[in-house]
Amino acid sequence: xxxxxxxxxxxxxxxxxxxxxxxxxxxxxxxxxxxxxxxxxxxxxxxxxxxxxxxxxxxxxxxxxxxxxxxxxxxxxxxxxxxxxxxxxxxxxxxxxxxxxxxxxxxxxxxxxxxxxxxxxxxxxxxxxxxxxxxxxxxxxxxxxxxxxxxxxxxxxxxxxxxxxxxxxxxxxxxxxxxxxxxxxxxxxxxxxxxxxxxxxxxxxxxxxxxxxxxxxxxxxxxxxxxxxxxxxxxxxxxxxxxxxxxxxxxxxxxxxxxxxxxxxxxxxxxxxxxxxxxxxxxxxxxxxxxxxxxxxxxxxxxxxxxxxxxxxxxxxxxxxxxxxxxxxxxxxxxxxxxxxxxxxxxxxxxxxxxxxxxxxxxxxxxxxxxxxxxxxxxxxxxxxxxxxxxxxxxxxxxxxxxxxxxxxxxxxxxxxxxxxxxxxxxxxxxxxxxxxxxxxxxxxxxxxxxxxxxxxxxxxxxxxxxxxxxxxxxxxxxxxxxxxxxxxxxxxxxxxxxxxxxxxxxxxxxxxxxxxxxxxxxxxxxxxxxxxxxxxxxxxxxxxxxxxxxxxxxxxxxxxxxxxxxxxxxxxxxxxxxxxxxxxxxxxxxxxxxxxxxxxxxxxxxxxxxxxxxxxxxxxxxxxxxxxxxxxxxxxxxxxxxxxxxxxxxxxxxxxxxxxxxxxxxxxxxxxxxxxxxxxxxxxxxxxxxxxxxxxxxxxxxxxxxxxxxxxxxxxxxxxxxxxxxxxxxxxxxxxxxxxxxxxxxxxxxxxxxxxxxxxxxxxxxxxxxxxxxxxxxxxxxxxxxxxxxxxxxxxxxxxxxxxxxxxxxxxxxxxxxxxxxxxxx
Numbered sequence: 042x043x044x045x046x047x048x049x050x051x052x053x054x055x056x057x058x059x060x061x062x063x064x065x066x067x068x069x070x071x072x073x074x075x076x077x078x079x080x081x082x083x084x085x086x087x088x089x090x091x092x093x094x095x096x097x098x099x100x101x102x103x104x105x106x107x108x109x110x111x112x113x114x115x116x117x118x119x120x121x122x123x124x125x126x127x128x129x130x131x132x133x134x135x136x137x138x139x140x141x142x143x144x145x146x147x148x149x150x151x152x153x154x155x156x157x158x159x160x161x162x163x164x165x166x167x168x169x170x171x172x173x174x175x176x177x178x179x180x181x182x183x184x185x186x187x188x189x190x191x192x193x194x195x196x197x198x199x200x201x202x203x204x205x206x207x208x209x210x211x212x213x214x215x216x217x218x219x220x221x222x223x224x225x226x227x228x229x230x231x232x233x234x235x236x237x238x239x240x241x242x243x244x245x246x247x248x249x250x251x252x253x254x255x256x257x258x259x260x261x262x263x264x265x266x267x268x269x270x271x272x273x274x275x276x277x278x279x280x281x282x283x284x285x286x287x288x289x290x291x292x293x294x295x296x297x298x299x300x301x302x303x304x305x306x307x308x309x310x311x312x313x314x315x316x317x318x319x320x321x322x323x324x325x326x327x328x329x330x331x332x333x334x335x336x337x338x339x340x341x342x343x344x345x346x347x348x349x350x351x352x353x354x355x356x357x358x359x360x361x362x363x364x365x366x367x368x369x370x371x372x373x374x375x376x377x378x379x380x381x382x383x384x385x386x387x388x389x390x391x392x393x394x395x396x397x398x399x400x401x402x403x404x405x406x407x408x409x410x411x412x413x414x415x416x417x418x419x420x421x422x423x424x425x426x427x428x429x430x431x432x433x434x435x436x437x438x439x440x441x442x443x444x445x446x447x448x449x450x451x452x453x454x455x456x457x458x459x460x461x462x463x464x465x466x467x468x469x470x471x472x473x474x475x476x477x478x479x480x481x482x483x484x485x486x487x488x489x490x491x492x493x494x495x496x497x498x499x500x501x502x503x504x505x506x507x508x509x510x511x512x513x514x515x516x517x518x519x520x521x522x523x524x525x526x527x528x529x530x531x532x533x534x535x536x537x538x539x540x541x542x543x544x545x546x547x548x549x550x551x552x553x554x555x556x557x558x559x560x561x562x563x564x565x566x567x568x569x570x571x572x573x574x575x576x577x578x579x580x581x582x583x584x585x586x587x588x589x590x591x592x593x594x595x596x597x598x599x600x601x602x603x604x605x606x607x608x609x610x611x612x613x614x615x616x617x618x619x620x621x622x623x624x625x626x627x628x629x630x631x632x633x634x635x636x637x638x639x640x641x642x643x644x645x646x647x648x649x650x651x652x653x654x655x656x657x658x659x660x661x662x663x664x665x666x667x668x669x670x671x672x673x674x675x676x677x678x679x680x681x682x683x684x685x686x687x688x689x690x691x692x693x694x695x696x697x698x699x700x701x702x703x704x705x706x707x708x709x710x711x712x713x714x715x716x717x718x719x720x721x722x723x724x725x726x727x728x729x730x731x732x733x734x735x736x737x738x739x740x741x742x743x744x745x746x747x748x749x750x751x752x753x754x755x756x757x758x759x760x761x762x763x764x765x766x767x768x769x770x771x772x773x774x775x776x777x778x779x780x781x782x783x784x785x786x787x788x789x790x791x792x793x794x795x796x797x798x799x800x801x802x803x804x805x806x807x808x809x810x811x812x813x814x815x816x817x818x819x820x821x822x823x824x825x826x827x828x829x830x831x832x833x834x835x836x837x838x839x840x841x842x843x844x845x846x847x848x849x850x851x852x853x854x855x856x857x858x859x860x861x862x863x864x865x866x867x868x
Contacts, residue, residue, distance in 0.1 A: 089460035096471040103237035110231040112136040118150030136228040149215040156208035163229035170221020178210035240269035246513035303352040350378035350390040362490040369431035397424040412539040430522035438487030441545040445505040446776030447479035450739035461737040462796030475500035477807035482558040485517040489544035493554035496537040552772040584856025608632025613639040658700035658709040669715035681737040688729025688743030695750040702753040738796035744774030748820035786846040787864040789839030811844040
């Protein structure tokens with residue numbers, strides 16, 4: 042990435058330095074950086090692994106209704122575009138769309154709407170899949186990049202969906218994709234609103250990301266962009282004035298006070314006729330000592346709270362691990378506190394300033410490197426909508442691993458919210474949808490320390506960013522905040538646990554933080570089964586004998602495009618469910634995600650099946666490199682730091698171990714063990730679905746392959762090292778599994794990957810795909826025979842029962858699993 046500070050300094054050496062002003066608390070300088078935005082975009086395109094994101098959304102100043110499409114008098118200009126029939130004239134005054142095949146969509150009439158716009162629509166559906174709004178602009182016609190997906194519920198109930206079309210251009214036409222396939226989609230009305238946003242934007246704050254060890258943080262660089270020409274160009278930042286042209290970015294440098302270890306820098310961006318942009322930046326000067334601080338400690342952990350209770354430093358074995366700063370916030374600003382109680386292990390603070398909801402904050406050091414954090418709020422409904430945030434934990438040191446379960450799984454030196462897994466605007470995940478988080482924890486492992494943040498109450502807002510995009514500092518930031526629905530209910534406590542442990546160089550790993558969370562919370566209960574075993578088997582048979590079957594055999598999926606063959610996996614399943622092998626002229630190997638070769642055995646053709654296994658292993662051996670690895674050369678390697686991944690090697694290792702495990706092939710055994718030893722270098726389960734998903738993308742299937750391969754290696758060799766690896770990958774698969782729920786079908790649902798198909802859509806974050814989880818369940822069931830670290834059998838049962846709840850109970854696809862299940866749309 043372009044170092045914006047040094048680039049601007051070059052500009053500052055010339056006539057572009059216009060003014061130097063002294064203000065009340067320090068020095069403010071501004072530099073012209075007209076080319077900064079273009080340079081930044083070019084750098085991000087060149088290196089999608091390090092995209093500087095803006096965690097502060099643009100303010101919306103006005104929402105104006107442009108047009109409303111009602112359907113009392115007909116279709117109102119909406120016409121069929123692909124695989125659907127449209128009716129608009131009916132007694133209910135609704136637009137009825139009947140999907141007749143895959144990817145149905147309708148085109149709307151011509152409009153002229155200055156972007157960004159918000160499209161709202163009231164719909165009900167009996168179809169399947171996500172919805173989407175495509176659009177054309179005065180700059181470009183229909184294009185795959187110009188669309189926004191939205192999650193739909195297909196329970197035939199009326200719902201209002203709101204879709205933000207975030208484009209700066211004039212929108213000329215809309216296209217509605219109401220679902221993915223056959224079904225009836227009904228629309229009551231569609232509204233288009235033009236959104237007027239604040240033309241000024243603080244696109245970046247840099248408070249010394251490039252500082253070298255020992256250098257002091259002496260300034261904050263602020264980059265301000267003008268996105269519109271509707272207002273005069275005069276802008277001031279903390280009284281330093283200049284003009285900013287539309288599309289231009291200018292840099293302002295604010296000198297810091299450095300009067301204490303913790304410093305709040307208040308930034309005010311002003312322009313005539315516009316609301317102020319007011320943004321605080323919170324800095325920790327680690328080279329400055331806390332004077333008159335309160336020390337609480339136990340064991341290896343020591344916490345120093347500054348005298349004003351604005352922040353706290355966390356030490357492990359005498360070395361700085363991180364800070365909690367601010368201790369608590371209201372609507373994005375630190376709350377003034379005062380210490381009222383203290384002892385050897387606990388500090389209690391109360392509000393000293395103008396806190397609206399916060400009443401008390403406490404920090405307590407406990408056994409095992411645990412720091413308890415608690416916030417109590419007032420029990421009044423006044424100011425109930427005030428957002429309370431804390432603790433704001435900032436971990437120091439070079440990153441070795443980072444995790445926000447369900448959302449991000451980072452490796453060494455990676456930045457969060459990159460475009461390696463999602464290239465659309467959904468790549469921004471500093472404040473993800475709380476419904477996307479699968480396990481209530483997040484954490485970072487650095488070279489010297491591991492720090493996890495764990496909590497109980499869900500859903501709750503989470504912030505996760507490395508580097509710290511909020512304050513422009515190199516720390517790794519994570520925090521919690523109350524959701525509007527929670528504050529409205531007068532939540533009086535917000536508790537969390539900060540767990541401090543060994544760093545990477547001492548053997549600390551992300552799996553330790555995951556296990557600590559699971560053990561602290563306990564695994565959730567398994568939901569009640571949706572139907573009896575007899576009825577469940579009957580439903581599965583309904584799919585196998587119905588939509589999946591024709592005279593040529595069974596299809597891998599229900600859609601007609603999937604060729605029908607006499608797959609052994611399907612035939613074997615029927616045999617297991619009924620005790621009778623279906624009469625077929627021959628058997629075709631595989632067919633399903635969970636392999637079931639029983640049909641070969643009950644028909645006396647075990648040798649035929651072993652031939653398939655051996656040929657597959659032989660093919661893998663031909664691909665294997667001398668170091669034991671396997672490589673990937675397809676288009677989905679773009680952006681990844683190497684041409685291999687745990688999922689690529691893990692799948693081939695599993696194939697080789699199957700040949701050794703079932704058939705005793707010593708050549709495959711040696712090759713498989715060599716591949717498994719190679720996988721010990723990997724830190725993240727990723728890259729197992731490169732038929733559609735990027736190689737870099739974290740993936741539960743990678744964990745499944747490596748659990749299974751290592752369990753087979755352990756059973757063949759008796760060597761504990763393989764069981765240790767199987768457990769490691771089993772634990773690293775748990776963040777893909779939902780372990781909380783506020784929906785009927787959510788507990789034990791499995792997020793397949795933390796990314797999107799083809800980097801764009803569907804974005805699978807928060808969109809469970811249970812066949813992926815069932816593969817993981819099959820693998821950890823093998824692990825359960827040898828390892829009791831986690832109740833793996835309970836994990837298996839939960840994932841399977843969740844899948845049973847997701848099956849279509851009736852209709853054309855009765856018994857089938859949906860490719861993706863939207864729990865967000867459930868009531």
